[in-house]
Amino acid sequence: xxxxxxxxxxxxxxxxxxxxxxxxxxxxxxxxxxxxxxxxxxxxxxxxxxxxxxxxxxxxxxxxxxxxxxxxxxxxxxxxxxxxxxxxxxxxxxxxxxxxxxxxxxxx
Amino acid sequence: xxxxxxxxxxxxxxxxxxxxxxxxxxxxxxxxxxxxxxxxxxxxxxxxxxxxxxxxxxxxxxxxxxxxxxxxxxxxxxxxxxxxxxxxxxxxxxxxxxxxxxxxxxxxxxxx
Numbered sequence: 778x779x780x781x782x783x784x785x786x787x788x789x790x791x792x793x794x795x796x797x798x799x800x801x802x803x804x805x806x807x808x809x810x811x812x813x814x815x816x817x818x819x820x821x822x823x824x825x826x827x828x829x830x831x832x833x834x835x836x837x838x839x840x841x842x843x844x845x846x847x848x849x850x851x852x853x854x855x856x857x858x859x860x861x862x863x864x865x866x867x868x869x870x871x872x873x874x875x876x877x878x879x880x881x882x883x884x885x
Numbered sequence: 886x887x888x889x890x891x892x893x894x895x896x897x898x899x900x901x902x903x904x905x906x907x908x909x910x911x912x913x914x915x916x917x918x919x920x921x922x923x924x925x926x927x928x929x930x931x932x933x934x935x936x937x938x939x940x941x942x943x944x945x946x947x948x949x950x951x952x953x954x955x956x957x958x959x960x961x962x963x964x965x966x967x968x969x970x971x972x973x974x975x976x977x978x979x980x981x982x983x984x985x986x987x988x989x990x991x992x993x994x995x996x997x
Contacts, residue, residue: 781927809983820975820988821928864927871935871982872943873918875928 780804781867781876789882794855798879800848800865809868810841812850814861815878821864824850855883886911891976891989898966898996906961906992908976916979917959918943918986919951921972928975934959935982966996 783800810827827839838851860883865876889910920928930943932951940951950962977986
């Protein structure tokens with residue numbers, strides 16, 4: 778089993794839709810959790826950290842379930858500019874482990 | 886601030902050639918990382934450094950060497966390039982290990 782797994786995608790959604798991405802991790806000792814976004818042929822950039830209590834940043838909401846070793850990202854009112862690949866990142870020890878990413882295309 | 890920069894941006898090597906990728910950061914970060922990204926594989930950690938003069942192996946270190954002689958620079962070396970090393974290489978840095986990572990723009994390497 779891969780250490781970090783994500784919905785394979787791609788997700789093709791119309792503008793204004795709500796879309797949710799799931800991520801599971803295998804190492805129960807994982808300490809920190811993040812969502813990054815990566816545009817085509819660009820570097821990953823932090824979208825948001827994920828806190829135990831869940832957190833929201835504008836149209837984006839992240840949830841963490843430590844018992845189930847599960848992370849989610851919800852995007853409301855999708856914009857064309859949200860089209861990107863979303864990377865789930867889990868940290869334990871000195872290691873940042875990246876998931877393979879879920880590609881999102883928001884269509885006009 | 887330039888953030889994290891990488892040179893070169895593109896490179897084509899022949900099998901057996903050597904090269905060094907340079908990563909520089911101007912954020913005074915202690916931690917620096919080298920990743921490779923291949924289609925469908927996600928980013929995989931090659932080597933990392935927790936401070937000037939230190940290096941450690943990541944998930945896929947074979948065929949690579951690194952050095953961190955100055956805090957702001959992290960070099961990745963390929964001594965004898967192989968086609969399996971064709972990839973996009975990203976450097977990243979972070980203030981502390983539990984803080985977010987900032988990535989450079991990447992180096993696209995092709996080994997023929």
